Amino acid sequence: MDGSSSTLTEGKRKPVVIITIGMAGAGKSTFVQRINSYLHSLDPPSPPYILNLDPAVTHVPFDPNIDIRDTVNYKEVMKQYNLGPNGGILTALNLFTTKLDQVLDLVEKRAETVDYVILDTPGQIEIFTWSASGAIITDAVASSFPTVVAYIIDTPRTTAPATFMSNMLYACSILYKTKLPFILVFNKTDVQPHDFAVEWMQDFEAFQMALNSHSGTTDSEGEPTYMNSLMNSMSLVLDEFYKHLKAVGVSSMTGAGVKEFFEAVEASRTEYEKEYLPELQRARASRDKSLQAVKEESMTRFMKDLSIDRERNPNAALRDRWRPEDEDDDEDPDVNIVDRSEEPWPGQYIDVTRSRKGDSESVNWPRPS
Ligand SMILES: Nc1nc2c(ncn2[C@@H]2O[C@H](COP(=O)(O)OP(=O)(O)O)[C@@H](O)[C@H]2O)c(=O)[nH]1
């Protein structure tokens, strides 16, 4: 397989965005580090553009181009909003998302020179998958670039049929939420080969057998327990779901399987262009239309309120004029997302919680009223 693409004549292809998602400890960050070093080792090397979106990580095993920790200090966020760790991470991600346009600009600028953009997400899976910010980030990148989800699974911890199934159901829910090409990455194959998983995914009966051979599946009268019959019927649902995904086994420790992972990514690119992109555009068009309707309706309501108000209180409008000269022209330079790979990185830490000019004491984050 050579690296040259058939579309070279049409100029550079768009980079593929790989979003890594997975339970805490599944090995997302280690995986990102591994695929990063793999891409560097190619001939010619193809360094990816990496975004770290985990504000709470203390050590990142790779050099991110954009690091959420440069923009938001999640511990400071915890203090100022009186939040626990999860709330702090979520709020940090929300704050970062308010700067997403800058992030996308930076990625867009590099789109000509990189083949892959990689996102490492917060340790706790739900912070990214079930938050508004996660959805906004995912939607934004997926509408600009071919995007795939790499769902990282802790293979040694998923050998019990019930655990395996709950993990697959979680993956399933993310697939239906993101509607993006999906690659199941069975990680840590150096500890536990993933062939059992492949067998269970391909052979429905093998999985049911594994399920039934586990203890606690029948009650004292030999009837299948509620849990067991529930799992049996859910595994039928999953059978359908498996048809929509690719599975690869990798070891982020040794690098085994990484090549196969990238083959799956390339296949997903085609899938994205053929299936997901048209669907995405359709969805967006209909969303724009309904958004437009909402806007028009609220505008009409607003104009009506205004005219009632004018009638009741004809002089109020005069007093309420906006006088630009009253505004101080303190142009807030705003917080900037830094691209470490572009700017000379002087090592400064940008703490957005204290960045407003002349207002170093009080907190000025938006707060829910
Ligand atoms: N044996 C083995 N351990 C791994 C592998 N990938 C990750 N780990 C370990 O799993 C733990 C969690 O990894 P990390 O990347 O921080 O997980 P994250 O929370 O999903 O980002 C670390 O101790 C890693 O060293 C692998 O392929 N094999």
Ligand SMILES: [Mg+2]
């Ligand atoms: Mg991590």
